[in-house]
Amino acid sequence: MISTKRWNLTDDANKNKQAIHEAADLIKEGSIVAFPTETVYGLGADATNEMAVKKIFTAKGRPQDNPLIAHVATTNQLRKLVSHLPGYAEQLIAAFTPGPITFVLPSNGTCASNVSAGLQTVAIRIPDHPVAQQLLIACDIPIAAPSANTSGKPSPTTADHVAEDLSGKIAGLIDGGKTGVGMESTVIDCTQDTGPIILRPGGITKEQLEKVVGTVTVDPALADSHEQPISPGLKYKHYAPEVPLLLVEGTAENIQEIIDREQGKSLRIGVLASTETAKNLDAEKVIPLGKNLNEIATNVYSGLRTFTKKDIDLIICETFPESGIGQAIMNRLRKAATETV
Numbered sequence: 001m002i003s004t005k006r007w008n009l010t011d012d013a014n015k016n017k018q019a020i021h022e023a024a025d026l027i028k029e030g031s032i033v034a035f036p037t038e039t040v041y042g043l044g045a046d047a048t049n050e051m052a053v054k055k056i057f058t059a060k061g062r063p064q065d066n067p068l069i070a071h072v073a074t075t076n077q078l079r080k081l082v083s084h085l086p087g088y089a090e091q092l093i094a095a096f097t098p099g100p101i102t103f104v105l106p107s108n109g110t111c112a113s114n115v116s117a118g119l120q121t122v123a124i125r126i127p128d129h130p131v132a133q134q135l136l137i138a139c140d141i142p143i144a145a146p147s148a149n150t151s152g153k154p155s156p157t158t159a160d161h162v163a164e165d166l167s168g169k170i171a172g173l174i175d176g177g178k179t180g181v182g183m184e185s186t187v188i189d190c191t192q193d194t195g196p197i198i199l200r201p202g203g204i205t206k207e208q209l210e211k212v213v214g215t216v217t218v219d220p221a222l223a224d225s226h227e228q229p230i231s232p233g234l235k236y237k238h239y240a241p242e243v244p245l246l247l248v249e250g251t252a253e254n255i256q257e258i259i260d261r262e263q264g265k266s267l268r269i270g271v272l273a274s275t276e277t278a279k280n281l282d283a284e285k286v287i288p289l290g291k292n293l294n295e296i297a298t299n300v301y302s303g304l305r306t307f308t309k310k311d312i313d314l315i316i317c318e319t320f321p322e323s324g325i326g327q328a329i330m331n332r333l334r335k336a337a338t339e340t341v
């Protein structure tokens with residue numbers, strides 16, 4: 001166990017600056033610190049320091065073959081980490097950074113080899129969150145950062161989620177409030193000259209990408225669970241809540257039928273549904289996730305974390321339309337689910 005220093009950011013700009021400098025010093029000396037980004041909280045280490053990066057894998061219990069994303073503040077810093085940048089990647093970088101998108105590119109070896117888990121490529125993201133940006137500028141080095149959760153659990157959208165999983169295992173935690181997007185970044189492979197391939201749907205949608213570069217391919221493994229995914233991390237079970245999760249398609253009446261059926265087996269049911277559907281449902285605990293897909297995206301992970309074995313035996317979650325950010329929401333829910341009916 002190590003002691004985890006927590007900085008709670010407030011309206012006091014000077015104090016916040018001081019906190020960010022303390023956090024940057026810890027990262028520069030090889031420790032690991034969690035910080036907010038616009039998608040989810042990240043767990044950061046100096047991406048050029050192999051020993052520091054190793055601490056991330058240990059703290060999260062992350063499989064060694066699952067590479068990390070290197071975060072940088074600017075496009076110029078991104079260029080310093082890669083050996084080649086295809087023209088379409090330049091266009092996408094100009095259109096969507098800083099923002100919730102990650103580019104997999106040929107590595108030039110600047111980042112430590114365990115960031116890439118031995119691959120010849122490196123995933124790079126320029127986050128659009130003031131705290132992440134200030135931390136990157138204060139460090140002036142690329143920061144390797146996966147989501148700041150225990151491997152396999154839902155990603156953290158608040159500092160309390162991070163503390164739940166990693167308190168005592170990390171040197172610091174910057175509390176910058178609830179994250180904005182709520183789903184991790186879109187990961188796109190930009191190593192082929194033919195065009196981008198979506199490896200993980202996220203904050204930037206396929207439709208948005210296509211407006212800039214025309215046709216965008218999607219990793220076939222995203223549609224068919226029998227295919228081996230291109231991205232190493234996606235073969236693992238992810239985002240799993242503490243209790244089993246059942247996804248239910250259909251109307252509020254359909255969902256209520258399933259709730260009643262499961263309650264008939266003496267199970268205590270927790271429900272996640274859109275605000276509209278939630279109004280018409282009755283169970284031990286019903287959490288309304290929001291009025292539209294963007295709101296729902298920000299609340300899915302905290303919803304999954306709310307239910308614990310102590311008071312719930314089964315989570316029933318509504319399925320959502322797979323348009324826009326709905327693609328990311330359903331991708332994560334399917335991975336988290338035990339079953340879909």
Ligand code: TXA
Pocket residue numbers: 037039040041042043066067068069100102104116119121122123125127145146147148183184185186187199200230231232233234
């Ligand atoms: O929004 C996000 O992307 C957050 C915040 C903290 O930036 N980070 C995040 O990191 O979600 P993580 O480690 O939880 O997910 C990174 C994903 C994994 O699926 C990993 O396998 C994939 O990106 N990845 C990383 N490097 C890769 C590479 N070189 N080639 C293919 N996939 C890669």
Ligand code: MG
Pocket residue numbers: 146147155
């Ligand atoms: Mg993750």
